[in-house]
Amino acid sequence: MEKYIVVAVGGNAFQTKNERGSPESYWEHARRSADFLVRIVEDGYRVAITHGNGPQVGIIAEWMLAGKSAKGLPVMTLDIAGAMSQGWLGYLLQQTIYNKLIEKGLLGKSVKGVITVITQTVVDRGDPAFMNPTKFIGPWYSEEEAKKLAKEHGWVVKPDPRGGWRRVVPSPNPTRQIEIDAIKKLLSEGYIVIASGGGGIPVYVDEEGKLRGVEAVIDKDLAGERLASAIGAEIFMILTDIDKVYLNYGTPRQKAIDVMTVSEAKKYYEEGHFKPGSMGPKVLAAIRFVEDGGKEAIIAHLFQAYEALRGKAGTRIVPG
Amino acid sequence: MEKYIVVAVGGNAFQTKNERGSPESYWEHARRSADFLVRIVEDGYRVAITHGNGPQVGIIAEWMLAGKSAKGLPVMTLDIAGAMSQGWLGYLLQQTIYNKLIEKGLLGKSVKGVITVITQTVVDRGDPAFMNPTKFIGPWYSEEEAKKLAKEHGWVVKPDPRGGWRRVVPSPNPTRQIEIDAIKKLLSEGYIVIASGGGGIPVYVDEEGKLRGVEAVIDKDLAGERLASAIGAEIFMILTDIDKVYLNYGTPRQKAIDVMTVSEAKKYYEEGHFKPGSMGPKVLAAIRFVEDGGKEAIIAHLFQAYEALRGKAGTRIVPG
Secondary structure (H helix, E strand, O other): OOEEEEEEEOHHHOOOOOOOOOHHHHHHHHHHHHHHHHHHHHOOEEEEEEEOOHHHHHHHHHHHHHHHHHHOOOOOOHHHHHHHHHHHHHHHHHHHHHHHHHHOOOEOOOEOEEEEEOOEEEEOOOOHHHOOOOEEEEEEEOHHHHHHHHHHHOOEEEEOOOOOEEEEEOOOOEEEEOOHHHHHHHHHOOEEEEOOHHHOEEEEEOOOOOEEEOOOOOOHHHHHHHHHHHOOOOEEEEEEOOOOEEEOOOOOOOEEEOEEEHHHHHHHHHOOOOOOOOHHHHHHHHHHHHHOOOOEEEEEEHHHHHHHHOOOOOEEEEOO | OOEEEEEEEOHHHOOOOOOOOOHHHHHHHHHHHHHHHHHHHHOOEEEEEEEOOHHHHHHHHHHHHHHHHHHOOOOOOHHHHHHHHHHHHHHHHHHHHHHHHHHOOOEOOOEOEEEEEOOEEEEOOOOHHHOOOOEEEEEEEOHHHHHHHHHHHOOEEEEOOOOOEEEEEOOOOEEEEOOHHHHHHHHHOOEEEEOOHHHOEEEEEOOOOOEEEOOOOOOHHHHHHHHHHHOOOOEEEEEEOOOOEEEOOOOOOOEEEOEEEHHHHHHHHHOOOOOOOOHHHHHHHHHHHHHOOOOEEEEEEHHHHHHHHOOOOOEEEEOO
């Protein structure tokens, strides 16, 4: 029996924090990430990879607005920007992983190839997130500019606690990936599949059963969980820039967790140990995965992926 | 036995000529294109779709340069811009075709789904095109601006016969798509596959067998031919905004062609009947397809795709 694993990589797979990134630095980061990801393949797993896209969608949004100001160029909606980011980051990963497989002599043997699938993720039109957009995206503006842009583009804008005004969009709960059957098929045939990038392009299903893109962003870990559960993955692994999950993180009483059961994780989650913008959705995704029947969720540093898979690094969330 | 067809759609699948296009107009055009494309599926063909990306890569390039001028944002290379355009246009087609299949009750029956595969197309590092870049892309500049940008970004710039200066890039010959086996697999499983968008992301294979992106553009019809030949398609269909191939096009002696053999097509091609920037590469791609063993290549107007498939519209290029 083949063992399936879904790996979700964060922003540090592509860039250094708060850095804009040149093409060269993107390639350098992607090559390093590919190095860690291919070690998982060597262990005999069939691997699906998903990734974040926050900084890149932000850059695309800024490019478009600058193009509009300077030359009256069109501004595309957030679903299209998401699709563009899937092409961009999928390409970087698919080429660097392919090259690493070549280097290790694995291509055509344990792995047939590396495929990026442009993925649409279904959200519920009635999701309460649509009533209360909370996710800041794109550049910072003055209040006046922000309100002008809001009128022009139909945006919602709010003051950012870090200063200035920004666009806010809803971050609804992902329910399923439209392309899931094809993703499963490719995995079972021996391809490494890159899918659900940036959580997937957010779409809802209308009364006629048709898909409609929406201006929203989806949490990539929560969407990765949907992917992992749907393909029946044994392991769902979330790779980030922190080595473990901590209780009382950032306080003198901070304590790293090696293993926790779902019940423990839920208790800590409810006690507020995990911040909404950082560890919160990761732990929530891990809880959901194990509750949906997964064997084990792992949260670890990208550079310790291989050790974490062997229980020697990171935090494991297990049934119980 | 399943019959395979590869359909290459041109710019008119997404926008009106010389128009920048709003998100709404992109959706409107894509919906109309999906209408014509799904009729081919109804006829029992397994369909792979490829598309151009010239205007969109131009827009992406302009966005990036405006973002750089206004805010010092990074400028990505042409291969990454190509990957972004595959995500963008693939998403539009995949959603509108899915919706049309829903409307007609075909989804889950004759067709399992619609998948966009981010595709890398291999070119030969020694292709003479690299010595003599000829393809104009992106915005027009003054000579001074153009030369400044050339220095900054390592571009080649040339005066455009239509006025002004522009960036020129090589347009090398496509040899094969890296993702071809997965594309074939998905087609055989019953998926409509969108692949090799914009001719594919241009890559070459280095001494170690690794892929490297290059700053080039690939003709989408010539790349579509490689796709069609590799999957053993019966028919390669090129859909454009002209109803047929003409001899002496645009002169008083202009004459439409209903059918021509490969030998006739080659003779006309050599006589200079087909312009390099327009019908030339289409006829060349058709010739190559039939010479590679294809049954029939068809060049027709997008709106007459279905009639052309029945021999009632367009131009057929056949063996002989």
